Amino acid sequence: MADSTHxxxxxxxxxxxxxxxxxxxxxxxxxxxxxxKREMDDQxxxxxxxxxPLSTIWNDTAVGRVFRLPEIEGIIHSLVGKDPLxxxxxxHTVAAGHHFGQHWxxxxxxxxxxxxxxxxxxxxxxxxxxxxxxxxxxxxHYRRISESDIxxxxxFVGQVPMVCKAGTxxxxxxxxWHCAQPNRTDEKRYMFKLRLNPTVRQLRLWNTDDIDDPExxxxxxxxxxxHGNEERIxxxxxxxxxxxxTGDDQFDNHYWLSRIENEPxxx
Amino acid sequence: MSESxxxxxxxxxxxxxxxxxxxxxxxxxxxxxxxxxxxxxxxxDSGGATNPPYDSVVDAMRDGWRVVQFPQQYPAYPGTExxxxxxxxxxxxxxxxxxxx
Numbered sequence: 001m002a003d004s005t006h007x008x009x010x011x012x013x014x015x016x017x018x019x020x021x022x023x024x025x026x027x028x029x030x031x032x033x034x035x036x037k038r039e040m041d042d043q044x045x046x047x048x049x050x051x052x053p054l055s056t057i058w059n060d061t062a063v064g065r066v067f068r069l070p071e072i073e074g075i076i077h078s079l080v081g082k083d084p085l086x087x088x089x090x091x092h093t094v095a096a097g098h099h100f101g102q103h104w105x106x107x108x109x110x111x112x113x114x115x116x117x118x119x120x121x122x123x124x125x126x127x128x129x130x131x132x133x134x135x136x137x138x139x140x141h142y143r144r145i146s147e148s149d150i151x152x153x154x155x156f157v158g159q160v161p162m163v164c165k166a167g168t169x170x171x172x173x174x175x176x177w178h179c180a181q182p183n184r185t186d187e188k189r190y191m192f193k194l195r196l197n198p199t200v201r202q203l204r205l206w207n208t209d210d211i212d213d214p215e216x217x218x219x220x221x222x223x224x225x226x227h228g229n230e231e232r233i234x235x236x237x238x239x240x241x242x243x244x245x246t247g248d249d250q251f252d253n254h255y256w257l258s259r260i261e262n263e264p265x266x267x
Numbered sequence: 268m269s270e271s272x273x274x275x276x277x278x279x280x281x282x283x284x285x286x287x288x289x290x291x292x293x294x295x296x297x298x299x300x301x302x303x304x305x306x307x308x309x310x311x312d313s314g315g316a317t318n319p320p321y322d323s324v325v326d327a328m329r330d331g332w333r334v335v336q337f338p339q340q341y342p343a344y345p346g347t348e349x350x351x352x353x354x355x356x357x358x359x360x361x362x363x364x365x366x367x368x
Contacts, residue, residue, distance in 0.1 A: 101313035135314040144352045152277065153354070154293035155316050179313045226290040228281035228356070236349050 006074025007207040013078070014219035017241050020141030020173040022075070028066055028167035033124045035062035040091050040124070040190050052086045054196060063192065066122065075171055078206035079118050080198035087117060087195035094132055094183040102180035103151035104137070107195070110146040114244045115202060117174040122192040125166045131189045132181040133162035136170070139224035140177035142237040150177060158225040162191075203247050211246070217253050232256065271363050272297045276332055278324055280356040283340065285328075289319035291354055298364045324358045332360035 008022070016022050028036075039045050039062050048057045054076075058064030066072060076084060107119065127133035137159050143150075161181060162170065172178070174195070183189045210216070220238050223231050236256050243251050252258045279291040321327040324334060336359035343350075 101315060104313055142351050144350055150353070152293060153279075153291055154313055155319075156291040157289070157319065159314065161314060181314050182312075226279075226354075228279075228287075228290045228354075230351055230355070233349055233351055237351065240349075 004207050006070045007205075008075060008078035009207050010210045010213060010216050011219060013206050013245065014216045014242070015222075016079070016171075016173065017238050017245070018220050018222045019138040019224075020176045021136060021138065021170050023170045024071070024075070024168065026165050026167045027071055027169050028069065028122065028124070030166065032062055032066055032069075033166045036066060036122075036124045036192065037190065039063055040093075040192065043091070045089065045091060045192075047089070048086050050085075050087055051197075054084050054086050057086055067120075067194065072120075072169065075169075076118075076196065079116075079171065080196050080202065081200035081205055083199050084196040085199060087197050089192070089194045092134075092180060092191040092193055094180055094189040096183060096186045096188055099182045099184065101135075101182050103148055104135075104153050104177055104179045105148045105150065106140075106143075106145060106175055106177050108147070108174065110144055111174060112144065114241065115198060117195055117197050119172045119174060119176070120192075120194045120196075121162070121170045121172065122194070123162065123164050123166065123168045124190060124192060127162060127164050127168075127189065127191075128185075129161060129163045130184045131187070132183055132191075133164065133189065134191055135159055135161050135179050135181050136172070137177040137226070139227060139234065141173035141175035142234065142241075143175065143177065145177075156226040202245060204245070208246075220253050269365050269367050272366050274298055274362045274364060276320070276327060276360045276362075278319070278321065278327060278358045278360065279354040280324065280358065283338065283356050285324040285334075285358070287323060287356070289321060289323060292316075292319050294320070298366045324360070327360055332362055335359050335361050 012022055045061060045063050046058070054067065058067070067076070121134055123133060137156055220242060221235065224234070227234050235253065239251065239253050239257050243249055274297060275295040277293040278289050280287040281290055321330065328334065338355060338357045
């Protein structure tokens with residue numbers, strides 16, 4: 001069970017709301033990274049039944065130890081609560097010398113919920129650019145598309161390739177656009193993905209001690225270079241999402257919603 | 268025997284103005300063989316480039332690209348005014364090139 005010291009803070013949550021992901025470099029210890037890589041080499045991570053409580057699976061595996069690290073549990077508890085469900089996992093593999101980039105997509109299907117799933121992407125070995133890794137598009141998580149609807153697109157200003165050291169973990173909103181990248185090395189590349197579903201209302205699950213920090217509003221206003229003329233619409237979506245997460249129906253940022261919600265009836 | 272083949276460049280802009288900056292782009296090259304697709308810097312692939320090939324649609328036109336499709340603009344359906352989805356300002360451009368068949 002994670003204690004509050006490992007929960008996310010409000011500024012990190014604001015970053016998740018604005019960009020759709022959080023990154024934690026070299027979070028998993030090397031010994032565990034090597035053990036997980038062996039499990040992936042041996043195809044020894046069992047596929048569990050969708051909807052199983054995360055707490056009941058992978059008790060005897062290295063990958064199970066990864067997702068029971070206090071730091072990882074803190075991330076999980078902050079985003080989807082203390083007892084999330086296992087949705088599915090995938091050992092994504094890009095063979096050595098595979099020169100094709102995967103098409104852009106979002107996982108699953110079009111999803112209109114405010115409630116959200118999270119997806120961990122765990123890189124158990126060093127991933128230099130020539131090895132990939134996964135390419136993500138910050139700020140794409142509110143876009144209503146279904147899986148490969150976006151495959152026509154090739155490149156975006158602001159796309160981020162996951163170039164990282166072993167043990168790096170990112171956690172994504174389920175709507176995040178991403179794709180695998182070519183592997184020009186002579187070694188197989190892995191990315192371990194795990195999707196989790198919430199079982200509780202996602203309301204102030206993180207450490208909210210800094211909820212009134214002005215930096216929160218600043219982070220929520222961060223623009224993505226590819227948003228173009230839709231920057232302000234993206235801000236409105238973030239404000240709605242922050243209201244959902246905090247339970248504060250009056251929250252606003254830069255007056256965007258106060259203005260358009262002003263419908264006086266006084267005669 | 269030579270034949271004329273099409274190259275497509277798809278530019279996504281900040282606004283509908285053809286001078287507006289490029290925020291995303293794709294390239295589809297009908298002059299290249301299937302084997303060549305991934306040998307020339309992979310511009311025609313996800314993540315294959317960091318910077319757009321042109322600053323704007325007009326910039327591409329100055330380099331000989333012909334605009335063959337404009338994005339249509341529709342008002343939002345009631346209830347979808349604040350939804351975001353695809354990139355709205357998509358311009359499709361072509362060049363025809365003669366290749367040895």
